[in-house]
Amino acid sequence: DIQMTQSPSSLSASIGDRITITCRASQSISSYLNWYQQKPGKAPKLLIYAASSLQSGVPSRFSGSGSGTDFTLTISSLQPEDFATYYCQRSYSTPLTFGGGTKVEIK
Amino acid sequence: EVQLVESGGDLVKPGGSLRLSCAASDFIFSNVWMNWVRQAPGKGLEWVGRIKSRTDGGTTDYAAPVKGRFTISRDDSKNTLYLQMNSLKTEDTALYYCATAGAGCCDDAFDFWGQGTMVTVSS
Numbered sequence: 001d002i003q004m005t006q007s008p009s010s011l012s013a014s015i016g017d018r019i020t021i022t023c024r025a026s027q028s029i030s031s032y033l034n035w036y037q038q039k040p041g042k043a044p045k046l047l048i049y050a051a052s053s054l055q056s057g058v059p060s061r062f063s064g065s066g067s068g069t070d071f072t073l074t075i076s077s078l079q080p081e082d083f084a085t086y087y088c089q090r091s092y093s094t095p096l097t098f099g100g101g102t103k104v105e106i107k
Numbered sequence: 108e109v110q111l112v113e114s115g116g117d118l119v120k121p122g123g124s125l126r127l128s129c130a131a132s133d134f135i136f137s138n139v140w141m142n143w144v145r146q147a148p149g150k151g152l153e154w155v156g157r158i159k160s161r162t163d164g165g166t167t168d169y170a171a172p173v174k175g176r177f178t179i180s181r182d183d184s185k186n187t188l189y190l191q192m193n194s195l196k197t198e199d200t201a202l203y204y205c206a207t208a209g210a211g212c213c214d215d216a217f218d219f220w221g222q223g224t225m226v227t228v229s230s
């Protein structure tokens with residue numbers, strides 16, 4: 001099975017910072033990669049699908065890129081409401097594996 | 108507004124069984140592939156399995172840890188998704204979410220989620 005590895009597992013950043021989270025697949029998954037945001041006590045929320053397509057209603061400071069095995073989620077200017085845990089997920093072919101998550105904390 | 112409401116979570120002994128339900132509303136349930144995702148306390152997300160729409164064959168796929176023990180089904184007449192869990196293990200303890208795949212958009216990404224129902228497996 002294809003493994004999804006996120007890095008870092010956690011990061012501390014300040015309001016206004018630009019941050020990048022990386023997700024690496026153990027084999028090529030083309031652009032079949034989604035990103036989710038989860039806040040404590042809440043269900044995950046879809047941010048990005050098909051590697052780079054922004055879900056409706058998601059602020060434009062979020063962007064995704066990559067294909068094949070290497071993907072990134074970028075937040076261009078971190079806002080207070082962005083402090084959360086972010087997960088990548090392989091789509092299309094099962095198992096639809098999630099990455100281990102990246103917790104974004106306030107510095 | 109799309110709603111997914113899970114129910115059926117409980118405390119159960121190892122080796123026991125439980126059936127979870129996910130009631131869906133405000134979208135054409137029969138057309139949508141549905142998924143179960145779980146999250147152990149303090150841990151990350153784990154995909155459990157999915158069921159395709161009837162028009163796409165209605166087939167199921169499962170994650171390796173639950174294959175042969177869990178069964179996903181759907182009743183399109185009741186707009187309800189089910190997860191039958193047998194031979195439960197302590198490591199199945201988690202919050203179980205149902206999620207749509209591409210109900211409103213987004214290829215097969217999980218675009219709508221329920222609030223989750225808690226399953227605790229303990230003696």
